[in-house]
Amino acid sequence: MNPLFFLVVGVFFLIYAGLNYYIGLRGWQALFSHQPFVNHYAYWLVFWLIALSYLAGRIGEKYYPGWLSHWLTLVGAYWLGAMFYFVLILAGIDLIRLLDRLFRFLPGWARVAGIAPAVGLCVFLLVSGLLLFGAWNARHPKVQRYHLALPKPAGNLTQLHAVMVSDVHLGTIVKNGQLVKMVDMVNSLKPDIVLFAGDVIDESVEPFVEQQMADSFRRLQSRYGVYAVLGNHEYIGGHAEEVVQYLREAGVQVLRDQYVKVAGSFYLAGRDDSSRERFGAGKRKDLAALLSGVDRRAPLILLDHQPTDLENAQIQGVDLQLSGHTHLGQMFPNQLITGRMYEDDWGLLRKGNLQVIVSSGFGTWGPPIRLGNSPEVVDIVLDFVH
Numbered sequence: 001m002n003p004l005f006f007l008v009v010g011v012f013f014l015i016y017a018g019l020n021y022y023i024g025l026r027g028w029q030a031l032f033s034h035q036p037f038v039n040h041y042a043y044w045l046v047f048w049l050i051a052l053s054y055l056a057g058r059i060g061e062k063y064y065p066g067w068l069s070h071w072l073t074l075v076g077a078y079w080l081g082a083m084f085y086f087v088l089i090l091a092g093i094d095l096i097r098l099l100d101r102l103f104r105f106l107p108g109w110a111r112v113a114g115i116a117p118a119v120g121l122c123v124f125l126l127v128s129g130l131l132l133f134g135a136w137n138a139r140h141p142k143v144q145r146y147h148l149a150l151p152k153p154a155g156n157l158t159q160l161h162a163v164m165v166s167d168v169h170l171g172t173i174v175k176n177g178q179l180v181k182m183v184d185m186v187n188s189l190k191p192d193i194v195l196f197a198g199d200v201i202d203e204s205v206e207p208f209v210e211q212q213m214a215d216s217f218r219r220l221q222s223r224y225g226v227y228a229v230l231g232n233h234e235y236i237g238g239h240a241e242e243v244v245q246y247l248r249e250a251g252v253q254v255l256r257d258q259y260v261k262v263a264g265s266f267y268l269a270g271r272d273d274s275s276r277e278r279f280g281a282g283k284r285k286d287l288a289a290l291l292s293g294v295d296r297r298a299p300l301i302l303l304d305h306q307p308t309d310l311e312n313a314q315i316q317g318v319d320l321q322l323s324g325h326t327h328l329g330q331m332f333p334n335q336l337i338t339g340r341m342y343e344d345d346w347g348l349l350r351k352g353n354l355q356v357i358v359s360s361g362f363g364t365w366g367p368p369i370r371l372g373n374s375p376e377v378v379d380i381v382l383d384f385v386h
Contacts, residue, residue, distance in 0.1 A: 020051040023086045030120025050079050061172075061204075073172050074368075078131060081367030084331060085127045093119065134331070134369025139178070141185065141362055141375035146348060147383070148355055150319045152299045154384035155265035163191035163222075164378040166305070166324025167361025169233065171202035174363040176211040182362055183219050185377050193224040193262065196252065197324040197359065198231025198273060198305025205239045205246060214250035224262050226252045231305040231325065232275035233365070240281065255303065257285035259294060266299040266384075269318075273305045287316050299384060307342050307358045314354040320382070321356045328360040332372025346373070 024047045032038040054076020061069040100106045109115070154160070163186050170179060186194055201208055208214070220226050234243045244254045253260075255270025262268050269291060272284040287309065294300055296317040304313075307323035328346040329335035338345040342358070349356040357380065360373045 016055075019087055020048075020083065023083060023090065024048075024051070026090050027120065027124075030116045031124070034117075050075065051083070052076075054080055070172055077173055077367050078135075078369070081131055081134065081331065081369045082127050084367070085130055086123070089123050089126065093123070130371060131369060134367075134371045138364050138368055138370040138375060141182070141377055143185065143189070143379050144359070144376040145379045145381075146357060147381045148320070148348075149383045149385065150299045150355075151353075151385045152297065152319065153386050154299050155263070157263065157265040158384055158386065160266065160382040160384070161190070161192045162195055162301075162380045162382065163189050163193075164195040164197055164322050164357070164359060164380060165362050166197035166322075166359040166378075167199040167231070167327060167363055167365070168196070169199055169202035169361075169363035169365050170213060171204055171207050173368050174202065175207065176213050176216060178363065179213055179216045182377065183216050187219070187221050189377070189379050191222045191379075193268075194220055194222045194226040195268075195303060195322060196226070196228035197303050197322050198229050199233045199324065199361070199363075199365075200228060200231070200247065200252075201237070201243050202233050202363070202365065203237030203239075205237070205242050208243075208246055214246060217247070217250035217252055220251070227260075227268060227270065227303065228252050228254050229270040229303040229305055230254065230256065230273050230276075232273050235273060235275050235279040235281060238279065240276070240279075257290050259291065261298075266301065267294050269294070269300065269302045271302065271304040274308065275306075287312050291316055291318075299382075307344050307356060310343055310349075310351055310354065310356060313356075314352050318354055321354065322359075322378075322380075323356065324359045324361050326358060326360070327365065327370075328373040330364060330370055330373065331367065335372055 024044065027047070028043060032043055053072045057069050057072030057076055061073070064072070165182060165186065168174060168179065168182065217226070228247060230240055230243065234240045244256070247254050255268070256272045259267050259269035271287065271290065274284060277283050291300070300317060300319050302313060302318045302321045304321055304323050306325045310321065313321050326338045326342055326345040329338045335345065343349065344356050344358050346358050346360050357378060359378045360376055362375050362377060364370060
């Protein structure tokens with residue numbers, strides 16, 4: 001096996017263990033070090049069981065009973081969210097303390113040693129509150145609406161009502177119950193066409209099969225059908241071909257560097273995800289080659305999981321690109337990062353004749369929480385010009 005792989009994994013575990021030790025140490029110092037009824041070894045045993053539960057659940061899912069793997073993964077996923085905010089808040093507190101040693105700007109009471117338990121309790125309650133609200137928010141999706149004009153004739157169509165969903169991440173954490181909620185939301189909008197912009201399944205296809213999620217997909221109702229493209233997570237799991245098979249059996253037409261003409265009126269193209277090459281599936285087709293047979297006089301809608309290569313989409317005459325992937329950072333303040341990484345990390349972008357809509361997604365990846373954004377189903381009305 002590649003030595004670089006072991007190096008990367010080793011560095012990851014060192015960083016992960018170091019950050020968790022930092023959190024555990026600060027928790028012990030602030031809340032428990034002066035409590036005679038709390039055993040030092042018991043504290044660290046419980047702490048590391050929680051801190052390592054996500055890794056244990058994911059690595060051992062083929063060896064543990066299903067219920068044990070599920071609960072380890074679920075507890076660990078929430079811990080990942082807690083870990084993120086504990087590190088941010090504790091590092092901020094320690095930075096303020098360091099700066100105060102240099103510039104002495106804090107009031108005298110803030111330097112009293114006895115204040116540590118109160119600060120520690122406030123940090124614990126704050127993070128707990130963020131997790132609770134984030135978990136609630138993640139399970140209450142909204143409908144995000146757009147009304148756009150595409151300045152091209154579309155045969156007999158004057159208007160198209162499309163519903164787009166991205167990043168459902170069906171799997172161990174996002175289960176069939178949330179899928180049913182999503183299907184009900186989509187059907188209530190009475191769309192002409194339903195579009196999935198990648199990351200429908202979160203790596204493993206086993207929960208999809210075990211929970212009979214195909215039956216939920218078959219309940220989707222639309223005039224012109226249901227279409228999807230793959231995202232990076234279908235490739236990360238190593239089961240992209242199986243995902244395509246299961247989705248097609250569930251009534252979803254998966255476009256893999258293909259296009260179709262819908263209702264003889266407009267073109268819908270689907271690009272395979274750009275990550276496929278990293279997972280041994282070869283390069284995706286160049287956009288110019290993919291669209292070589294498309295009549296640019298008709299409206300052209302492109303599904304591409306990641307909102308990249310926008311300049312090329314504009315050059316190739318794409319009228320509307322629909323993407324996801326970013327989750328709008330999922331947990332505040334990560335949108336400050338996605339906003340720098342992508343020209344459009346959420347919402348509507350107009351780039352010449354190209355219009356781009358990027359969704360924050362319906363599900364979650366990793367921590368099942370959302371802060372600073374909302375899960376969404378995207379409702380799009382397109383007016384065609386005659």
